[in-house]
Amino acid sequence: VRVTFTPIHRREGGIAGTIAVLQDVTEQENLEASRREFVANVSHELRTPLTTIKSYAEALGDGALEDPQLAGRFVGVIRSETERMIRLVTDLLHLSRLDSREAQLRYQETDISEMLEDVADRFSFQIRQKRISISIVIRRGISTAWLDRDQIDQVLGNLVSNALKYTQEGGSIGLEAGRNPEGMLEISVRDSGIGIPKKDIERIFERFYRVDKARSRNMGGTGLGLSIAREIVKAHGGTISLQSELNKGSKVTFTLPLEKQRRDQA
Ligand code: ADP
Numbered sequence: 001v002r003v004t005f006t007p008i009h010r011r012e013g014g015i016a017g018t019i020a021v022l023q024d025v026t027e028q029e030n031l032e033a034s035r036r037e038f039v040a041n042v043s044h045e046l047r048t049p050l051t052t053i054k055s056y057a058e059a060l061g062d063g064a065l066e067d068p069q070l071a072g073r074f075v076g077v078i079r080s081e082t083e084r085m086i087r088l089v090t091d092l093l094h095l096s097r098l099d100s101r102e103a104q105l106r107y108q109e110t111d112i113s114e115m116l117e118d119v120a121d122r123f124s125f126q127i128r129q130k131r132i133s134i135s136i137v138i139r140r141g142i143s144t145a146w147l148d149r150d151q152i153d154q155v156l157g158n159l160v161s162n163a164l165k166y167t168q169e170g171g172s173i174g175l176e177a178g179r180n181p182e183g184m185l186e187i188s189v190r191d192s193g194i195g196i197p198k199k200d201i202e203r204i205f206e207r208f209y210r211v212d213k214a215r216s217r218n219m220g221g222t223g224l225g226l227s228i229a230r231e232i233v234k235a236h237g238g239t240i241s242l243q244s245e246l247n248k249g250s251k252v253t254f255t256l257p258l259e260k261q262r263r264d265q266a
Helices: 026-061 068-099 112-122 124-129 149-165 213-218 225-235 260-265
Strands: 002-009 015-023 107-111 133-138 144-148 172-179 185-191 240-245 249-256
Touching (some): 068 225, 112 124, 144 149, 149 225, 149 249, 225 240, 225 249
Antiparallel strands (some): 002 015, 240 249
């Protein structure tokens, strides 16, 4: 609590009294602290690839260029680090648009089954490469919903990409759509992967929060996928949650309003 005292002066001199203003600043301070942490995280995430790029470029300049094989490898590292930086900046821009509500949702009537098949198709190469079996289940009564197809595609893409990243070869991934008891559309992405320790689950939707930083980076992750998914689902008026068991697998479930009217009322 911040307390400010302002004395009330009498015209003829002397003090008639004091006004005390009590202000609850905890929320403000928390906000400020999380903003500072976010900036520190962004700086660090950008600095890491930049340092790598710098040292590889220097090595090339210092003679590695003469060895074509070495040079090829170094250029490969520079390229992949640059690509990761571009992904990071793209994710950050997307988040900032979602934060400022600048991103108007473009609702369209969407066939749920087609949307899930579509996301599975987009990842078919990696799915085959890792010999993952994938199943899609559409519960009875689910056909279409009003949603921003591009944005929900991104949510599904982030979730399936995580399921793929954090599941061993030969594992399984399941997509399922149904209706929850509240009458909302409920979509889940389940995997038989490495799972998430209990202590990390509640923080996993925070920006840059990762169970294993090195592993996520190696996989090309930015640490922003789940937080972007959460913002998009929130913008639609839905919720998102994660259940997981270490070494067994994870399941992310999100809900969306099924009908157009519901959104208009919101
Ligand atoms: P990242 O780019 O690191 O994957 P995300 O925001 O998508 O960022 O996920 C945050 C962290 O949550 C990941 O680094 C990983 O530790 C954990 N995670 C997310 N999805 C899964 C999953 N399906 N299985 C295991 N861990 C996961």
